[in-house]
Amino acid sequence: NAGVTQTPKFQVLxxxxxxxxQCAQDMNHEYMSWYRQDPGMGLRLIHYSVGAGITxxxxxxxxxxVSRSTTEDFPLRLxxxxxxxxxxxxxxxxxxxxxxxxxxxxxxxxxx
Amino acid sequence: xxxxxxxxxxxxxxxxxxxxxxxxYSSSVSVYLFWYVQYPNQGLQLLLKYLSxxxxxxxxxxxxxxxxKSQTSFHLRKPSxxxxxxxxxxxxxxxxxxxxxxxxxxxxxxxx
Numbered sequence: 715n716a717g718v719t720q721t722p723k724f725q726v727l728x729x730x731x732x733x734x735x736q737c738a739q740d741m742n743h744e745y746m747s748w749y750r751q752d753p754g755m756g757l758r759l760i761h762y763s764v765g766a767g768i769t770x771x772x773x774x775x776x777x778x779x780v781s782r783s784t785t786e787d788f789p790l791r792l793x794x795x796x797x798x799x800x801x802x803x804x805x806x807x808x809x810x811x812x813x814x815x816x817x818x819x820x821x822x823x824x825x826x
Numbered sequence: 827x828x829x830x831x832x833x834x835x836x837x838x839x840x841x842x843x844x845x846x847x848x849x850x851y852s853s854s855v856s857v858y859l860f861w862y863v864q865y866p867n868q869g870l871q872l873l874l875k876y877l878s879x880x881x882x883x884x885x886x887x888x889x890x891x892x893x894x895k896s897q898t899s900f901h902l903r904k905p906s907x908x909x910x911x912x913x914x915x916x917x918x919x920x921x922x923x924x925x926x927x928x929x930x931x932x933x934x935x936x937x938x
Contacts, residue, residue, distance in 0.1 A: 755930055756929050756930040756931050757916065757926070759926070792841065804869060806870075815872075816874060818869055819868040820869050
């Protein structure tokens with residue numbers, strides 16, 4: 715198993731540009747989540763999904779969209795990037811309610 | 827509402843000395859508690875977790891943590907640290923819809 719994979723590893727955007735951060739897992743996990751990590755603030759939940767076709771907002775959802783058309787993929791879309799979205803983004807998955815979350819390696823995003 | 831407080835943002839400690847990283851949580855419902863470690867430029871890796879049962883939990887790399895319900899704490903300890911333990915450590919709590927709430931992290935620096 716490759717586990718949780720994220721692409722790209724690094725990205726530089728200009729303000730107003732759009733992009734999609736990809737996340738995939740090959741463990742057949744139902745739950746998937748997106749977090750952002752900022753210095754001094756730990757990780758904060760952006761959006762999550764409890765299964766294909768079901769998504770919900772986390773703590774900091776503004777400026778981001780998600781969809782979950784398959785169990786394996788959970789892309790995160792930035793519709794109009796802002797400098798405040800400069801961060802490291804982590805995708806995670808877990809098989810069930812009490813199970814460990816498995817994190818991807820992260821995507822480092824810089825918005826100029 | 828859930829919250830996690832990591833009281834120390836940075837902890838320097840000499841090699842082979844003991845270390846304790848503090849974590850307090852607040853929640854009005856039953857919680858599951860986790861410690862994750864993040865090595866430089868990497869994703870998060872689970873160190874240990876408390877779901878139920880024995881309040882003393884042993885994890886990987888010689889770490890352990892004790893769940894104290896009356897003090898709402900879940901402090902992480904290691905009796906003798908190694909250079910390779912230099913990393914950032916995150917305490918997290920999970921309730922409800924399987925989402926993690928993270929503390930702001932503690933950067934452990936082991937001094938040779």
